[in-house]
Amino acid sequence: MVEKILEAMPPAPWIILFSPLVSAVLIMLFCLRSPKLSSFLALLGILVSLAFSVWMFDFHVHNHFLPAESGGGWIQVPGLNIEFGYLLDPLSLLMLLIVTGVGSCIFFYSMGYMKGDASYPRYFASLSFFAFSMLGTVLANNFMMLFVFWELVAVSSYLLIGFWFEKPSAADAGNKAFIVNRLADFGFVLGIFLVWTLSQSAPGQERTFNFLELARIIPENFKSGLISGQLMALAALLVFCGVIGKSAQFPLYIWLPDAMEGPTPVSALIHAATMVAAGVYLMARSFFLVSGSPEALSFIANIGAVTALLAAILAVVQNDIKKILAYSTVSQLGYMVIALGLGSPDTAMFHLTTHAFFKALLFLGAGAMIHALHTQDIWQMGGLLKKMPVTAVTFIIGTLALCGIPPLSGFFSKDEILHLALDRNKLIFGAALFTASLTVFYMTRALWIAVLGPNRAAKNHRYETPMVMKLPLIVLAVFSVIGGSIGIPGFLAGEHGHAEPLNMAVAALSVGAALLGIFLGTALYSKRSLSKDPLIRTFGGAHDFVVHKYYLDEFFFWLAGLFQNALARLLLWFDLNIVIQRGVNGTAGLTGRFGSFLRRAQTGFVQSYAMVFGFGVVTIVYFLMLRAN
Numbered sequence: 001m002v003e004k005i006l007e008a009m010p011p012a013p014w015i016i017l018f019s020p021l022v023s024a025v026l027i028m029l030f031c032l033r034s035p036k037l038s039s040f041l042a043l044l045g046i047l048v049s050l051a052f053s054v055w056m057f058d059f060h061v062h063n064h065f066l067p068a069e070s071g072g073g074w075i076q077v078p079g080l081n082i083e084f085g086y087l088l089d090p091l092s093l094l095m096l097l098i099v100t101g102v103g104s105c106i107f108f109y110s111m112g113y114m115k116g117d118a119s120y121p122r123y124f125a126s127l128s129f130f131a132f133s134m135l136g137t138v139l140a141n142n143f144m145m146l147f148v149f150w151e152l153v154a155v156s157s158y159l160l161i162g163f164w165f166e167k168p169s170a171a172d173a174g175n176k177a178f179i180v181n182r183l184a185d186f187g188f189v190l191g192i193f194l195v196w197t198l199s200q201s202a203p204g205q206e207r208t209f210n211f212l213e214l215a216r217i218i219p220e221n222f223k224s225g226l227i228s229g230q231l232m233a234l235a236a237l238l239v240f241c242g243v244i245g246k247s248a249q250f251p252l253y254i255w256l257p258d259a260m261e262g263p264t265p266v267s268a269l270i271h272a273a274t275m276v277a278a279g280v281y282l283m284a285r286s287f288f289l290v291s292g293s294p295e296a297l298s299f300i301a302n303i304g305a306v307t308a309l310l311a312a313i314l315a316v317v318q319n320d321i322k323k324i325l326a327y328s329t330v331s332q333l334g335y336m337v338i339a340l341g342l343g344s345p346d347t348a349m350f351h352l353t354t355h356a357f358f359k360a361l362l363f364l365g366a367g368a369m370i371h372a373l374h375t376q377d378i379w380q381m382g383g384l385l386k387k388m389p390v391t392a393v394t395f396i397i398g399t400l401a402l403c404g405i406p407p408l409s410g411f412f413s414k415d416e417i418l419h420l421a422l423d424r425n426k427l428i429f430g431a432a433l434f435t436a437s438l439t440v441f442y443m444t445r446a447l448w449i450a451v452l453g454p455n456r457a458a459k460n461h462r463y464e465t466p467m468v469m470k471l472p473l474i475v476l477a478v479f480s481v482i483g484g485s486i487g488i489p490g491f492l493a494g495e496h497g498h499a500e501p502l503n504m505a506v507a508a509l510s511v512g513a514a515l516l517g518i519f520l521g522t523a524l525y526s527k528r529s530l531s532k533d534p535l536i537r538t539f540g541g542a543h544d545f546v547v548h549k550y551y552l553d554e555f556f557f558w559l560a561g562l563f564q565n566a567l568a569r570l571l572l573w574f575d576l577n578i579v580i581q582r583g584v585n586g587t588a589g590l591t592g593r594f595g596s597f598l599r600r601a602q603t604g605f606v607q608s609y610a611m612v613f614g615f616g617v618v619t620i621v622y623f624l625m626l627r628a629n
Helices: 002-008 011-030 035-063 090-113 120-139 143-161 168-198 211-224 229-246 252-261 264-272 275-285 294-316 321-341 345-373 389-402 409-424 426-452 467-485 488-493 504-525 534-539 541-547 549-600 606-628
Strands: 068-077 080-088
Touching: 011 035, 011 080, 011 120, 035 090, 035 120, 080 090, 080 120, 080 143, 090 120, 090 264, 090 275, 090 345, 090 467, 090 488, 120 143, 120 264, 120 275, 143 168, 143 229, 143 252, 143 264, 143 275, 168 211, 168 229, 168 252, 211 229, 229 275, 229 294, 252 264, 252 294, 252 321, 252 549, 264 275, 264 321, 264 345, 275 321, 275 345, 294 321, 294 426, 294 541, 294 549, 321 345, 321 409, 321 426, 345 389, 345 409, 345 467, 345 488, 389 409, 389 426, 389 467, 409 426, 409 467, 409 504, 426 504, 504 534, 534 541, 541 549
Parallel strands: none
Antiparallel strands: 068 080
8 A cells, every 4th residue: 555655656746846836827828817716726726735745744644754755867967967856854844834834824815915906916926936936945856956946936036025016115125135145145056066076975976966865975975084174164154155145144134124015925925934944944954064064053053143133133123013023033033043053953943833833923914904004003003902803812822922932832942942052052042042032022012012002093994804814814823822732843853753851941031031021011012102112212322223223234235335336447447458448449450550551552553453463363373383283
């Protein structure tokens, strides 16, 4: 029986991958004037992928068939063989469930949120293409295939972040996301080719991009001395450049808050299940690179800690509900990168999974508020618990999960990271614990102002969203509650693995930090008469500095301008001295001198022309006679 199912397995990953692409193509070809059909096809495509992902998960639980790999020739030249194939293991299967499961909720929600939009079919075609790109990134069995889909994810995000391209801010946000990620991907490409060169263990042996082969060859070459520690660290950090871009780590997180210009369901998809998750997944997939380099691990952990802390501080001063959640995502991604840097990709993936549940819930809840109130400013919200009870209650559940309140999902995954940090790096543990308290503070602030506080809008036009938007909120709320206790760490660890037991000391510190954040947030923002943020008066200039995002955007614009001006001067010198002076003017001078020489031959006397003609005839006859002899 098992053998028969295994024979049927090869088409399943391809069905998962290509179903959303088929939907995108059908929508663009036949449904641009059929909004209902376009959303139906998009939802059908992602549901087919979800169904096959669940089927494979169930089959693995009962038969333990993973890992499984299959593929065929794609690029074949002498010395280079690249497959187009899939790799299924607990890591990729978990990501498939996240992308298709959370993605299905977002697709379904979008049917209500985007209703009436003039570009409704284009939206669902782009959304399906986004899902296809992310699924390809997850299933890829080699670096080159992954990189192709990695770039398709970037193209998809560009289309969706700038979906309302008629707004200059949306177009600029799409460009910013695309450009910043290309900067990071330059290092990633260099890392891929460095890994490829290091994959040769003996002269004449063919190098490879294949993940399973690299996971065997690279550590062996490192242990045998064929790869130095410096080269290992360089390869790891170059690959990590891709993570810094996609998963928005310091200093390249600047694109992610601006990405809020896209429709709110797009924000949910980017922040929960696709683009930003791709970077953490990449590092977990290629962990064989960093596991042998303490220097690379330390650098990665410190970048994660800095990112988590700086983003949490930025979230404290935001008044746009989507930007609060955006900086929260950056901060939580920092937690995941901390776990990677401390040597535990399984812990990072555990937090990625629970984060996908509650962050998708929070963004969709924010979308419901925006849909009803027509504003993103938390100071123009409030009074939602009675008017929008489902939205308000599910948003509160998502907030508690994000804050790590037991027994919700975020408590278990965040505490594993804190436990890891306490064991391996006390300084990072302190930063992570302080960040946890800040997280609770800024979410308590948002909750009191936007949900629990009084109605601050001029008009009381609140209404509960339709069932097509409420149902995904309920589903995600359930998983935000139970997601930490459904055995994700054990699944990732494998048949003989087990989750780390709960550390009561860390749990007590974590809950204490959360209670402190709740107390401070409630003390400052629960007053019904509050009309202005008290932090402005308390912190003054420091508050303004944070509001301006540490002036990082201005610094990068200055740096880009400096580079652009230097490059422009260099190109101007090259144009003037090489192209124009040597090329254009030099060619013109040569042509002029040659013309001057030819001009002397134009005497205007028939006798001269006859003499030249006669000389030519004699010369030709002479050479013909020589040839005849």
